[in-house]
Amino acid sequence: MRPLKLPRLKLSGGTSLWIGGGLVALAIAVAIAAPLIARTDPVMDANLMNAEIPPGLDFPFGTDAQGRDIYSRIVYGARISLTVGVVSQILNSLIGVTLGLTAGYWGGWWDDVVTGLTNLMLAIPSLIFALAIMAILGPGLVSLVIALGLTAWSYSCRVARAQVLSLKGQGYIQAARILGYGDLRIMFTQILPNILGPLIVIATLGMGGAILSEAALSFLGLGIRPPFPSWGSMLSEARDQITTAPWLSVFPGLAIFFTVLGLNLMGDGLRDILDPQSTTRRT
Amino acid sequence: MLLVLGRRLANVIPTLVAVIALVFLLFSVLPGSFISGMGEDGRTTIDPAVMERMRKEMGLDDPLPQRFAQYLMHTVTGDLGKSFRTREPVTTLIGQRVWPSLKLVFAAMSFAILVGVTLGFLAALRPGSLVDTVSMVFAISGLSLSQFWFGLMLMYLFALKLQWLPSFGYGDGGLTHLILPAIALGVGPMALLARTTRAAVLDVLNADFVRTARSKGMSERRVVTWHVLRNALVLVVTIVGLQFGSLMGAAVVVEKLFAWPGVGSLLVDSVFQRDMPAVQGCILMIVLFFLAINTLVDIAYVVIDPRIRYGR
Numbered sequence: 001m002r003p004l005k006l007p008r009l010k011l012s013g014g015t016s017l018w019i020g021g022g023l024v025a026l027a028i029a030v031a032i033a034a035p036l037i038a039r040t041d042p043v044m045d046a047n048l049m050n051a052e053i054p055p056g057l058d059f060p061f062g063t064d065a066q067g068r069d070i071y072s073r074i075v076y077g078a079r080i081s082l083t084v085g086v087v088s089q090i091l092n093s094l095i096g097v098t099l100g101l102t103a104g105y106w107g108g109w110w111d112d113v114v115t116g117l118t119n120l121m122l123a124i125p126s127l128i129f130a131l132a133i134m135a136i137l138g139p140g141l142v143s144l145v146i147a148l149g150l151t152a153w154s155y156s157c158r159v160a161r162a163q164v165l166s167l168k169g170q171g172y173i174q175a176a177r178i179l180g181y182g183d184l185r186i187m188f189t190q191i192l193p194n195i196l197g198p199l200i201v202i203a204t205l206g207m208g209g210a211i212l213s214e215a216a217l218s219f220l221g222l223g224i225r226p227p228f229p230s231w232g233s234m235l236s237e238a239r240d241q242i243t244t245a246p247w248l249s250v251f252p253g254l255a256i257f258f259t260v261l262g263l264n265l266m267g268d269g270l271r272d273i274l275d276p277q278s279t280t281r282r283t
Numbered sequence: 284m285l286l287v288l289g290r291r292l293a294n295v296i297p298t299l300v301a302v303i304a305l306v307f308l309l310f311s312v313l314p315g316s317f318i319s320g321m322g323e324d325g326r327t328t329i330d331p332a333v334m335e336r337m338r339k340e341m342g343l344d345d346p347l348p349q350r351f352a353q354y355l356m357h358t359v360t361g362d363l364g365k366s367f368r369t370r371e372p373v374t375t376l377i378g379q380r381v382w383p384s385l386k387l388v389f390a391a392m393s394f395a396i397l398v399g400v401t402l403g404f405l406a407a408l409r410p411g412s413l414v415d416t417v418s419m420v421f422a423i424s425g426l427s428l429s430q431f432w433f434g435l436m437l438m439y440l441f442a443l444k445l446q447w448l449p450s451f452g453y454g455d456g457g458l459t460h461l462i463l464p465a466i467a468l469g470v471g472p473m474a475l476l477a478r479t480t481r482a483a484v485l486d487v488l489n490a491d492f493v494r495t496a497r498s499k500g501m502s503e504r505r506v507v508t509w510h511v512l513r514n515a516l517v518l519v520v521t522i523v524g525l526q527f528g529s530l531m532g533a534a535v536v537v538e539k540l541f542a543w544p545g546v547g548s549l550l551v552d553s554v555f556q557r558d559m560p561a562v563q564g565c566i567l568m569i570v571l572f573f574l575a576i577n578t579l580v581d582i583a584y585v586v587i588d589p590r591i592r593y594g595r
Contacts, residue, residue, distance in 0.1 A: 016423075120301045124570050127532030128550075132309055132566055135554040208427065215429045216536045220551055235432060239540070246439050253432035261427035268423070 017269025023262025031078035038072040042229045055247050062247040064237065070248065073229035074255050080230040081259065084144055084214040085207040091149025092210075093156055093203050100160025101187045105168060114157065121154040127213055134222040144223050148210045156202045163195035197274030201267050208263035215256050231256050291581050295574050300355070302570050306563050307354050358567065364560035368553075373564035377546060381568070383453060384545030388534055390461050391469035392523065399473040400519060403480025408507070410485065418477055425474025431536040434467030438541070451542045464541040468534055472526040479522045483515040490514070517587055524580030528573050 030037065055062040061070035103114035121129075130147040137143035164187075167173065176186050217223035218232025219239075226233050231252040238248035345353075357364070363373035402418040409415055441463060442450030454460035487493060488511060496506045535547035542548070546565050553561035 116297075116301070119298055120305065122528075123298050123302055123574055124305075124566075125528040125532035125573060127529070127535065128566060128569055131535065131550070131554070132306075132562070135562060136309060212429050216431060216533070219431055219536060220539060222551075222554065232429075235429075235435070239435060242435060242439050243443055249432070249435050249439070253429065253436065256429050256432065257424075257427055260429075261424065264423055264427050 014269070016265040017273070020262045020265025020267070020269055023258055024266055027078055027082060027259045027262065030075055031082045034075045034079055038069075038075045040069045040072045042068065042073040042076040054245075061251045062245070064245070064248055065241060070234075070251055073234060074231070074251055077229040077231045077234060077252065077255065078259075080141065080224055080228070081211050081214060081232075081256070084141070084148065084230075085211040085263075088145045088148035088152075088210045089203050089207045091145070092151075092153040092206060093199065095150070096153035096156030097160045097192070097199060099153070100157040101164055101191065103157075104161040104164030105183065105187050105191070111161075114161070118154045118157050121151070124151075126151045127216060130213060130217065131220075131222065134217055139222055139225050141224060144214060144217065147217070148213050152206055152209065152213075155206070156199055159198050159202060160195060163198065164191055167191055167194060198271075201271045201274060204263055204267035204270060208260040208267070211256065211260055211263070288582065291578050295578055299571070299574060303355055303358050303567065304351065306566055307351055310559050310563050363564040363567070366553075366561045367558045368556050368561070373560050376549065376561060377564050377568050380544060380546045380549050383543060384534065384538070384547065386461065387464055387468065387538065387543060387545055388527070388530060390465035391530060391534070392472065392527070394465055394469035395472035395476055395526070396519075396523065398469075399476025400480045402473075403477040403482075404484055404512070404515075406477070407481045407484035407488065415481075419481070422474040422477040425470045425477075428470060430467055430471055430533045431540045433470055434464065434537055434540050437463050437467055451540075453542075453544050464537050464543055467540075468530065468537045471533060472523070472530055475526060476519065476522055480515060480519055483518040484511055487511045487514045513587070517584065520580055520583050520587060524577050527576045531569050531573060 053063045053067075061074065063069055064073075099114045099117070103111040129151040133147035133150065134143060137146065168191075173186060173190060176190050181190070214223055214230065215232035215235065218225075218230050219236045221236060224230035224233045226237050234252040235249060238245070238252065241248055361374055363377070365371065366373055366376055369376065399422075402421065406415040406418040438450050441448050448463055449460050450463075452460060493506060493510055496510050497503075501509075531547075534545065535550055537543070538545045538547035539551050546568055550562060550565035550569075553559075553565065
């Protein structure tokens with residue numbers, strides 16, 4: 001018989017948190033320092049003399065059909081991708097947590113309404129929903145943030161609700177009620193801090209998802225429109241030149257990949273620390 | 284069995300009506316979305332009198348509940364309206380696109396299950412080994428990829444450089460055109476399935492009934508195939524069902540990239556042509572399919588896991 005020992009932790013906890021955190025920190029640093037580290041203006045510095053130069057010493061990531069420096073465009077693109085990821089995820093978290101907390105705490109008809117809404121959201125693939133909203137609002141940064149911020153809250157809502165249900169009967173909540181705390185005060189000052197761990201993990205992973213969705217919508221031409229450099233819109237321009245200038249596709253894709261990888265690793269690492277009930281802890 | 288099915292259907296129908304209501308609200312009620320939007324994009328100008336007539340013809344001036352009741356009746360009876368662009372019924376348009384989409388989605392999911400479950404299973408049998416580390420690095424990378432970018436890279440490598448496979452299009456519907464889009468689409472669920480299978484198998488390997496099976500002298504191979512795999516499968520089925528949703532979202536982009544003639548590329552084209560009846564039809568079709576899959580998943584549970592069949 002094999003000994004029944006728990007498997008050793010591998011690529012989790014410390015390691016993935018550090019690697020992920022490093023990648024995310026790098027992306028944030030690049031976004032903040034964009035004007036300092038970019039070599040040219042991402043939109044205006046077109047020069048047809050430099051069109052479609054492969055990566056080399058002069059242009060580390062090459063140039064596009066208008067002769068713009070891909071490196072500089074990627075550096076500025078970090079601003080758009082991170083903005084969309086962070087702001088839309090904040091929206092999702094606010095909606096999900098507020099609905100989940102109140103539904104779990106108050107119960108009754110409000111709980112039924114929120115559960116019904118959550119099921120509705122789960123029935124529509126979120127990228128499809130976001131696409132429908134973009135179709136109505138039209139392309140642009142603001143509509144992108146709205147579309148992605150309204151369509152991916154169901155997970156945090158469900159988790160918040162479940163956690164509240166398990167905490168509601170605890171002594172300290174009753175104590176707070178006896179002390180005369182209002183419902184909202186109990187929810188946001190007594191319950192929320194205790195369930196923050198799993199919600200932070202969900203938000204971290206959700207940011208990665210939002211960045212991928214931004215890329216997908218911009219690639220379709222529904223998100224950020226060229227010439228503004230979002231990583232997705234760069235890919236949408238690059239697609240037609242994949243035969244002649246493959247580097248145009250490679251580098252924006254890698255930027256998306258490493259940023260989302262960083263967020264996913266960070267989420268995994270945070271889960272090991274913040275969410276002791278999760279099953280991945282044991283693996 | 285019938286009871287489970289009945290209960291499940293009772294849950295699905297309200298959701299479906301809610302989805303129809305939501306789509307109706309989004310596209311028919313919000314300002315700037317329908318007739319008024321046609322004159323607002325700056326490309327076309329429409330005579331106000333014409334717009335007034337169109338509003339009348341489409342019943343846009345009727346009270347809202349009446350309009351919704353009509354819309355619901357039409358939708359339920361399979362009448363999704365006429366496409367603005369081709370003047371064909373939307374159901375005909377979608378009908379032509381369903382089969383390619385189904386093929387792509389199921390091919391992608393089969394790839395994901397085959398590779399993902401195998402990787403996760405091998406990783407769980409030797410935790411901490413090289414196989415484990417490599418598959419898990421593979422899995423987290425798969426989760427972080429944008430699927431259409433991965434598809435673009437596959438297209439470049441296998442179609443343009445090596446010329447092993449056609450780069451895009453549907454061809455005569457054969458397998459060669461299907462491979463690249465299916466892999467590009469399947470890589471996300473594949474990665475998630477690898478991770479879930481690994482966690483599920485590790486969980487089951489430490490369960491009491493596995494210890495019992497081992498202690499009564501069952502061979503390790505039999506323990507693994509008979510007890511572990513079967514029990515881990517329950518979790519895998521759940522993930523497969525849920526992943527269909529994001530798979531169909533991603534399919535829109537992958538279809539567009541590979542010029543695949545599915546419902547997803549019809550949806551995107553219709554959005555750009557402001558062909559709102561077609562947009563609504565595609566969205567309803569996708570949601571309907573997703574709900575159907577999840578109903579099937581619920582039935583699959585009953586087959587796989589006897590505890591659900593006997594308990595309540």
